[in-house]
Amino acid sequence: METEALVAASEIDFSLLALFLRATITVKVVMLILIFASVWSWAIIIQKTINYRAARRDADLFDRAFWSGEPLDKLYQNIGNTPNGAQERIFTAAMTEWERSHRGEGLIGGAQQRIDRSMDVAISRESEKLNNGLTFLATVGAIAPFVGLFGTVWGIKNAFEEIAIQQNTNLAVVAPGIAEALVATALGLLAAIPAVIFYNKLSADADRLIGGYDSFADEFATIISRQLDQ
Structure with a gap:
């Protein structure tokens, strides 16, 4: 009897696609949500990495x-109306106000x-650009494991219901349902772990960039103050 159960279980397809297709609608929706969250998280991670390197x-x-x-006036003229990069935009904003403040x-x-x-x-605008999308990574890192756990709990519930209906606890009946349920947890962790790691890294990178912008603004404000006092 046990040998027959093992043979029956070995004939079941346990590939990810097969497990997904056999899952219930609820578990499928959970899996799709987690897959989408993972793909979107990686899209944000890649885009932010490129953006921060360019910054x-x-x-x-x-x-x-x-x-x-x-001379700063010449540098301002060379930049013109198309500043390239955050510090150029900060510099241009200050120089534009400097010119507007002249009267005679x-x-x-x-x-x-x-x-x-x-x-x-x-600087506030640049900070908003740098941090845009990081909230999604934080959200995925925080809730994806729980979404996956919900899918697992729901899948195990259905597995036990199948056992009760068939009144059979052999491996061929239990294994598919448990496997389908555990895939949801695996997908939740697969989405959450990179999101948390890269959220922390990208947040630190953004803070360093913003700190550099603040330092430049302070240095430039000192230069302007010196010019005004002359």
């Missing part, structure tokens, strides 16, 4: 140009505060 490259290029000794031979009062505020607004 670091643009910042390095602008730093070299900014500290090269070239002097400056309108409160120019320093307006320039600082314009850089703060530019």
Whole structure:
């Protein structure tokens, strides 16, 4: 009897596709949600990695140009209306406000505060761009295991119902249902683990970039303040 059960179980297809097709509608929906979450998470991870690398490259290029000794007015003219990179956009916002604050031979009062505020607004926009999508990774990392666990619990419930209906507890009856149920948990972990790892990494990368923008804004504000005091 036991040998017959083992033979019957060995003939069952336990491939991922077969397990998915045999699963109930609820478990299939859970699996599809987790697969979508995993694919979308990897799309965000890849896109953010590319974006952050480009942001670091643009910042390095602008730093070299900014500290090269070239007059800031000339640098501003070279950038024009198409700043490339976050620091160029921050610099352009400050220089635009600097030009608007000129009246004849002097400056309108409160120019320093307006320039600082314009850089703060530019940094806030860049911060929003850098952090866009990271909330999804955090959400997937937090709830995907529980979604997978729900699919597993539901699948095991159906497996026990099948046992009760057939009044048979041999391996050929129990194994498929349990296997289908455990796939949901595996998919949940598959979606959650990379999301958590890369959320932490990308968040740290974004914080470093934003910190660099803040440092540049402070240095530039000091230069402007020195110019205003002359």
